[in-house]
Amino acid sequence: MLIFLTAAVFALIGLALGAGGLWLIVLGGSWYYLLAGIGFLLTAFLLFARRGAALTVYAIVIVATLAWAIWEVGFDWWQLGPRGGVIILLGLWLLLPAIRRRLGFTSPSGEAYRPSALPLSVAVLASIVVAGYSMTQDPLDHIGNLPTAAATATPDLGGNMPDGDWHQYGRTPYGQRYSPLAQITPENVGKLAVAWQYQTGDVKKPDDVGETTYQVTPLKVRDTLYLCTPHNWAIALDAATGKEKWKYDSNSGMNPDRQHQTCRGVSYYADPAAVAGSPCAERVYLPTSDARLIALDAANGQICTSFADQGTLHLEAGMKYNPAGYYYSTSPPVVTQGKIIVGGAVNDNYSTQEQSGVIRAFDINTGALIWNWDSGNPDVTTPLPEGQTYTTNSPNSWSVSSVDEKLGLIYVPLGNQVPDQLGMNRSEHVEKYSSSIVALDLATGAVRWVRQTVHHDLWDMDVPAQPVLLDINGKDGQPVPALVGPTKQGDLYVLDRRTGEPIIPIREIPAPTGAIPEDFTAPTQPISDLTFSPPPLTGKNMWGVTMFDQLACRIELKRLKYEGRYTPPSLQGSLIYPGNFGTFNWGSVAVDPERQVMFGMPTYLAFTSRLVPRAQIPPKGQDEKGSEQGLNRNDGAPYGVVMGPFLSPLGIPCQAPPWGYVTGVDLQTGQTAYKHRNGTVHDMTPLPLPFKVGVPGIGGPMITKGGVAFLGAAVDNYIRAYDLTSGKVLWEGRLPAGGQSTPMSYATDDGTQFVLIVAGGHGSVGTKPGDYVIAYTLPK
Incomplete structure (x- = not known):
């Protein structure tokens, strides 16, 4: 019975591989799976016949598979394993005595002849040796070091504040995410421990939209x-102890049409004309998900009624259409x-209106x-x-802008016009400004320059990240005011942030064609010489x-329209x-303006995009919740779009890991010094496995003058410290929820340096929700 069950398993596998392999060949893919299926079927036939040749045939299958796998992917364990x-x-299993004893034959004289297990044993052993060797290799790891010497003795940090403070989202108007504190170093960062922990009480609700996320960087x-917090509470805490000082609830309510339920930060302002200590001399401005901006007294959280309409600015003013939650x-x-x-x-x-x-x-x-x-x-x-009224659906800026007050410019990252995947009937102005970085005059709002990163964007390639400002030494040694814009x-x-002209060259390269008949594609697209495009x-x-x-993913790849980067929706x-x-999102990158280097987290996840004619879109359901995945309705447009990550039948990415890296770049030369897999599958699998695959992430990094970079972001629930010079992980702290926010660092009056991160999870990437604010410091 055992031999027949074994043969049946081989036969089923052979039929599955053979049928799938034949389909893949018809689509223009690899012949391996069909040939492997034939090998399995032949082995099954010989097992049914109790022929010892089954072991030899299967040894050939193993050797052929090993050779094919190494030819395709080299000694990359994460690619070899599934194959x-x-x-x-x-x-x-075939080498077990219980199987081998049932193979061969007995002569008329009663002498038993058993098949040799040597070929199969050698094939299995060779495969195990290759697997063991590949586990010690990482052909995708890029090892190197950033320069350690200061490129300038007087870096421009972009803001005047004490070293221990953090006044804006990226610390200063330059958005560098750089702290000039140096108490924490690569030598002592391993001793970091939790100093205090605070829970806001704002937790994810059952009727929240899918993308309810906690992305705040505190000031x-x-x-x-x-x-x-995600539901738009403002909170003030004692920086030394985490004790709550005040809390304000904006009562922004719930709305299933909101695509996001989040808050990335508040804004701080000290009125220079106000008497110190007087009401609202210092203010915190809270944006809400029901389109308000509320001014609060920084001292006690009370509303500053002198601002706008009794303390509240209504942002829906001037809109021709105002659907709630949009x-x-x-x-x-x-x-x-x-x-x-x-x-x-x-x-x-969602809509054309x-x-x-x-x-x-x-x-x-x-x-x-x-x-x-x-x-x-x-x-x-x-x-x-x-x-x-303002122009309906004009390209918007949902991310954070940066400012150079000396130049009198604000740098705005712009998105695309809705609907993102449909480019027909866009105006000349929309075509010019979609998916671009725009420099506006601070005094008047007039355009000073524009740099577009995608022409005729059909892919939702918003410029998602705050542009980062710093001075970079030019070829003559003189500092050049620069802007780094991740896309x-x-x-x-x-x-050059004065003019928008490239410091690192930008080229135009041919782009795929084949848009739907009503639309068109740009013949070329820009690409920077400093790129992490895969x-x-x-x-x-x-x-x-x-x-x-893996075979299913290969078949699906061939079924989809794909001609490389910028394949149009279809x-x-x-x-x-x-x-x-x-590859980069709202978390942006961090720079050290003294060493003139950058630390970032490129992420790689393919998506699919399928246009759906209007007549095939069902009526809107009453229980639908806002989402960027699944069916996007595009009400008023001729097509909706179904989109989401490119996943296997088991719900994991179809593309091979790594899906996430950390990287260091020398901005003076434009060269990448290192690029390492980042994160483990600890929280992606039923078992808490520590395998360093390189996982997706969304969030941003922070750098300190001490030479340490900090990053949460990955879909395993950790905050990590990295050696800025080499990218090596120096320390990691386990988080009680997803760390999809950008950490920051500050110091108290006694000189103690803290590193702080908010751990609350991210709805789109499925990390654990929470409401934690956690501060770390070195032991006294």
Whole structure:
């Protein structure tokens, strides 16, 4: 019975591989699976016949598989494992005495002839040796070191504040995410321990939208931390102890049409004309998910009624259409020169009648509108007259802007016009400003320059990240005011921030064609010479836990329309890589302005995008919740779109790991010094396995002058410290929830340096939700 069951298993595997392999060949893919299926069927036939040749045939299958796998992917364990795991286990099964005793034959004289196990034993042993060797190798690891010497003795940090404070989202208006504190070093960071922990009480609710996330980076001013929560509470904490000072609930309510339920930060302002200690002399501005901006007294959380309408600025003003839940500000506004400058997130792919993406500057004391820049009407920036409206669905800025007050410019990362995947009927202005970095005059809002990162964007390649400002030494040794702009497609634009001209060259390369008849594609697309854009996916990049789901992914890759980066959306379904999450997202990158180096976290996840004709879209359900994955309706447009990650039948990425790295770049040379897998599958699998695969992440890094970079972000629940010079992990702290926020660092009056991260999880990547604020420090 055992031999027949074994033969049946081999036969079933052979039929599955043979049928799938034949389909793959018809689609133009690898012949291996069909040939392997034939090998399994032949082995099954010989097992049924109790022929010892079954062992030899299967030895040939193992050797052929091993040779094919090494030819395809080299000695990469994470790629070799799925190709050979099942095959080697079955080889070990065939070597069991209980199987071998049932093979061979007995002569008429009664003498038993048993098959030789030597060929199969050698094949299995060779495979095990190759597997063991590959576990010691990482052909994708890029080892190197960033320069340690200071490139300048007087770096421009972009803001005037005590070294131990953190006044804006990226610490200063430059968005560098750099702390000039140096108490924590590569030598002592391993001793970091939790100093205090605080729970906000704002937890994810059963009726929350899918992307309910906690992405806040707190501010630190003197002895107080200021932060917000996903449901738009503002909280002040004692920086030394984590004790709550005050809490304010904006009562922003719930709305299933919100695509995001999050808050990345509050904004701080000290009125220079106010008497110190007087009411609202210092303020915290809280953006809410029901499109309000609320001014609070930083001392006690009370509303500052002198601002706007009794303390509340209503951001829906001037919108032609105002569907509830479709527009709000998820990122902290910019505070500069007596102004508060606000962008807004407009829901992707909901409707052709949504709010405008206008950027507005208000008087920070009164809330009066000073200027407005609408990318659909960019030449008129004077305040919108009563009774007029901004351009519907114009490209919006949902991320954080940066400011250079000396140049008088604000640098705005812009998204795409909704619907993201449909480019017909876009205006000349929309075509110019979509998916770009725009420099606006702080005084008037007038455009000073624009640098577009995607032409005729059909892929939701918003510029998602805050541009980072620093000075980079030029060829003559003189500092050049620079901007580093990370993009979803993996390009890092390094520009002269005075003019928008490239410091690191930008080229135009041919792009795929084949848009739907009503639309078109740009013939070329820009690419920076400093890019983390991955090479195109091929069959050998397909992955799975076993060869079966890997085969399924290979078949699906061939079924999708895919011609590399910028393959246009289609009715059959297109592969979008880099995908909608992007190589870089809102977490941006961190720079050390003294060493003029950068630390970042490129992530790689392919997505699929399939257009759906309007007639095939079902009526909207009452229980639908906002989401960027699944069916996006595009009400009013001729097509909706179904999109999401490119996953195997088992729900894991179809592309092989690593899916996430950390990297270090020398910004003076534009060269990548190192690139290492980041994160483990500890929280991705039923068992807490510590395998360092290199996992996806969303969030951002922070650098300290002590030479240590800090990052949470990965989908395993850890915050890690890295040696900025080499990228080596020096320390990790286990988090009680997902760490998809950007950490920050500050010091108290006694000189103690803290590292702080908020751990609350991220709905889109499925990390554990929570409400934790955790501060770490060195032991006394």
